[in-house]
Amino acid sequence: MTATTAPTDASEQTAPQPGPESRAERIRRRLIPAAAAVLAGVLLYLSFAPRELWWLAPFAFAVLGFVLHGRRPKSGFGLGLLMGLGYFLPLLSWTGVDVGPLPWLALAVAETLFLGLTGLGIAFVSRLPVWPVWAGGVWIAGEAARARFPFEGFPWGKVAFSQPDGLFLPLAALGGTPLLGFAVVLCGFGLADVGRRLKADPRARDRALVTSAALTLTPVLAGAAALPLVSNKAEHGTATVAVIQGNVPRMGLDFNAQRRAVLDHHVKETLRLAAEVKAGKAKQPDLVLWPENSSDIDPYANPDAYAVIDKAAKAIKAPVSVGAVVTAKDGKPRNRQILWDPKTGPGATYDKRHLQPFGEYMPYRDFFRVFSSDVDRAGIFQPGTKPAVFDMAGTGIGPVTCYEAAFDSVVRDQVQEGAQILSVPSNNATFERSQMTYQQLAIDRVRAVEHGRAVLVPVTSGVSAVIRPDGSIAQRTGMFTAESLVADVPRRSSLTPATRLGVWPEVILVLVGAAGIGWVIARRRAEAAG
Incomplete structure (x- = not known):
């Protein structure tokens, strides 16, 4: 046994030893x-x-x-x-x-x-x-x-x-x-x-x-x-559309602490545009688009909010799509677009269907509260259940509210419902001057080409824009400014292969x-x- 057993030092000499190069190679x-x-x-x-x-x-x-x-x-x-x-x-x-x-x-x-x-x-x-x-x-x-x-x-x-x-x-x-x-x-x-x-x-x-x-x-x-x-071809003529960006009193999550100020900003900008139209400095719009959360005061329940929105619609002499937070009959809030006629007041509605988790609603609120008390700042909104297209002065406008634009099916539903023009009312004030608004604008541009529709983007604080059906930007605003965009927009009803093929x-x-x-x-x- 002793004669056939190799000495320890001999074994160490015959075993391959990893050198610095092999170690470096492994790391590389x-x-x-x-x-x-x-x-x-x-x-x-x-x-x-x-x-x-x-x-x-x-x-x-x-x-x-x-x-x-x-x-x-x-x-x-x-x-x-x-x-x-x-x-x-x-x-x-x-x-x-x-x-x-x-x-x-x-x-x-x-x-x-x-x-x-x-x-x-x-x-x-x-x-x-x-x-x-x-x-x-x-x-x-x-x-x-x-x-x-x-x-x-x-x-x-x-x-x-x-x-x-x-x-x-x-x-x-x-x-x-x-x-x-x-x-x-x-x-x-x-x-x-x-x-x-x-x-x-x-x-x-x-x-x-x-x-x-x-x-x-x-x-x-x-x-x-x-x-x-x-194609940018106007298949059914054009509609003169006004996009209103009223701005907010301050940035961040607490921008809507002054909810009446946000509403007043959008009323003020609409009245300013109406004065320019009356003076011949701006073209009379056929329809007007306000952003998401432009009225966080429920105009159904608050006569003062109703009155100022109605005043703005009458002044601009055109139907207005108003983004409002309302309380439905079940007592739960809805993120709603309201078609406001200057003669008859509020009419057709569209409730946001694809809500933002951890923002508009909080999944598993009790569980996530363990990690952060900020979960209680999330809303308790209820989603809408169906698409809706607004008839605004003879033009079919399909609202797609903010976050919904990222979801293929929501945008497609509005086009298949008969939208000749898409509107993406948004509120990006929560995200201040971050890249979020630009990323969302890029999504809207892709949707324009996907469905062959002009896309109008009214945003509370910017960037608001008019996007042609080929995805190019015709007009845009800055951020955190009060501005209006007025543009002649093609009305289209043909369906792209993407819209027809669906999923x-x-x-x-x-x-x-x-x-x-x-x-x-x-x-x-x-x-x-x-």
Whole structure:
């Protein structure tokens, strides 16, 4: 036994010892992909408004695709998380403007978990033939999930909303935000595959390189091919629309502590415009749009609020869509748009259907109160139940209240209900001078192209805007100023393919992602059985 046992020092001499270089290599192998994943998230964030850097989004996915290709699912999950942090932390920073960092960080982390699962799925399908197609479907599946869960979803930050300008935008008219987002992701992943193929053996790469290049260029060419779907043509003449931005007495969550002042600001700006119309300095509007929360005093229950709104409508001699907080018959508040006629007073209404969790209502209030007393500042609003289109001087106006613009189905419902023009009354005063208002304006621009409708954006404190059906901005205001916009806006009734197809483009793209995952599972089972 003694003769056959090697001495301890001999064993140590024959065992491989990790030197500084191998240790450094191990660190490099972990840190570089992690840093690249974070970089991908930051690049995607930078592609969003207020910057006009839409072209950064494909490069963000090129970096992500290069990092995730061939990884194990577990690594894909971790790298997806890192990308999500680089993306959502800066993108959603406006959510903590007046309530501190905790809600902002909680929301960013929750959304990041979806990106972790998406990264897992992308890594899982990354060894398939034409993997960018399957990976793009997985990405859209992840967006579809987070647009619906939890608390009815949070679609803010969908890739499509980074594209109010640029080559891919016309695809919104063909297949809505899912197809637009898929095109951006496919282009980026195709670019990643081109880079990967260029490093391969020249004898084996040429045919595959052609395929990868085709995957990169096809979304760009498809965007050009879809351009004829985008039109500013006035199919039924034009309507002269006035957008009123009355401003608020102060920024932040307590802006509405002076609720009467907010109402008076919008009445004052409407009266000022009426005086300009009377003096011949401004065109007589056919209809007038006020923002969300322009009257946080219930005009049904408060005669003084009723009187000043009615005064403004009579002075401007046009129907006014008034954003008001009202108490319904059940005793619960509603975020309501009221069609106010200068002769007959309040008439048709639209109640906001997709309410903002943790703002307009508080899910699991007792549970979340453990973490912050700010939960008691959230409202107890009740959602509306159906779409509604206002007949304003013969023009069909479809209200989509603020946060609702991020949800595909809500906007589509209003167009299918007969809206010739979309209105997105909003109140961004809570978020002060953050990038939130610009991100929302980008969403509104994408919706204009998606449905072929002009979009009017009256905001309490800015940025208010008139958006043409091609997504371009005809007029806009500054922030925290009292201004009016008067514009001739095309009335349109034709439906884009995206409006007609509804949810089907998203369903098909989700099935593409699911098919890729199913293919990998089936192939692995076959290999195990063989």
